[in-house]
Amino acid sequence: MxxxxxxxxxxxxxxxxxxxxxxxxxxxxxxxxxxxxxxxxxxxxxxxxxxxxxxxxxxxxxxxxxxxxxxxxxxxxxxxxxxxxxxxxxxxxxxxxxxxxxxxxxxxxxxxxxxxxxxxxxxxxxxxxxxxxxxxxxxxxxxxxxxxxxxxxxxxxxxxxxxxxxxxxxxxxxMPLHPPLYPPDIVSESPERFFVAELIREAIFEQFHEEIPYSTAVAITEFKEREAGKTFINADIVVERSSQKGILIGAKGAALKKVGQSSRRSIEQFLERPVFLELHVKVRERWRESEGWLRKLGYSAGP
Ligand SMILES: Nc1nc2c(ncn2[C@@H]2O[C@H](COP(=O)(O)OP(=O)(O)OP(=O)(O)O)[C@@H](O)[C@H]2O)c(=O)[nH]1
Ligand SMILES: [Mg+2]
Structure with a gap:
């Protein structure tokens, strides 16, 4: 070396x-x-x-x-x-x-x-x-x-x-005089599924208004290569109330379809490979107040 x-x-x-x-x-x-x-x-x-x-x-x-x-x-x-x-x-x-x-x-x-x-x-x-x-x-x-x-x-x-x-x-x-702390070819340390969940959340933040973005979280439930070169991603969009679920899905599913289209584009750009993306909306009442839900969704409440 x-x-x-x-x-x-x-x-x-x-x-x-x-x-x-x-x-x-x-x-x-x-x-x-x-x-x-x-x-x-x-x-x-x-x-x-x-x-x-x-x-x-x-x-x-x-x-x-x-x-x-x-x-x-x-x-x-x-x-x-x-x-x-x-x-x-x-x-x-x-x-x-x-x-x-x-x-x-x-x-x-x-x-x-x-x-x-x-x-x-x-x-x-x-x-x-x-x-x-x-x-x-x-x-x-x-x-x-x-x-x-x-x-x-x-x-x-x-x-x-x-x-x-x-x-x-x-x-x-x-900066302190110190040798590198990470290998020079890595840019981040989070797994791909973290960035994928974030990109879906980004699409939701851009598309919806008022309390919807703030009441939404995204959990990746499946992330695997099913066919050669194509990644299959299943994600839950979590909201706090069933009225919010209705807004996210929209008339005849049109709103959710739009979230899927725009986030798939940014995910493919990020991963540099084609993906198949499936989204489901789930209600988890008051997840923003629940230590258990926050932990499951990756927002650690504890030290
Ligand atoms: N005009 C202008 N807009 C900027 C600049 N930097 C960021 N923005 C815009 O400011 C908005 C917020 O940018 P973010 O980078 O998400 O801000 P943030 O501080 O990370 O926000 P939070 O994550 O919500 O705390 C976006 O619309 C950006 O495009 C800048 O230098 N000039
Ligand atoms: Mg920010």
Missing amino acids: EAVSATFRAGYVAIVGEPNVGKSTLLNALLGQKISIVTSKPQTTRQRVLGILSREDAQIIFLDTPGLLQPKYLLHETMVRSAQSALADADVILLLTEAGRGTVLPDVVGQTLEQGAVGKTLFLVINKVDTVPRDQVLPVIAHFAGEGKFKEIIPISALKGENLEDLLKTVIRE
């Missing part, structure tokens, strides 16, 4: 912030590959998503996290806890905010960092600078610089790819 240079750096970087500020978009942009789902609605990400960037000089393990919020039900609590656990594992924390938000940081963000960022390198990353005039960003940077809480303040556009190389260089400088 080739000796790793003494200047090689490797470490963990947590991406945290309010819902919808572009954390998952940033992860995907940094990796140059979509591994975390992105929608226009807040609270899309529910678990931490690990993404590995391997370069000549460094390996950075990014942790995308659920948006920080004031929990209203047990699922929310598991989301906040998984963001906290990413902070605990991180060498560097990127607190993401969006340019239009100005200098406002909600209490839950401040409190989470107060507990979780002690002894860590903390950067403020101001995303979506493409949405506001440049002269609106400068006073925001000046305000946060004046507070002195952040080691660096970096304006970016994750969507347009603006200033990302700069962000990476600044992050790598803060």
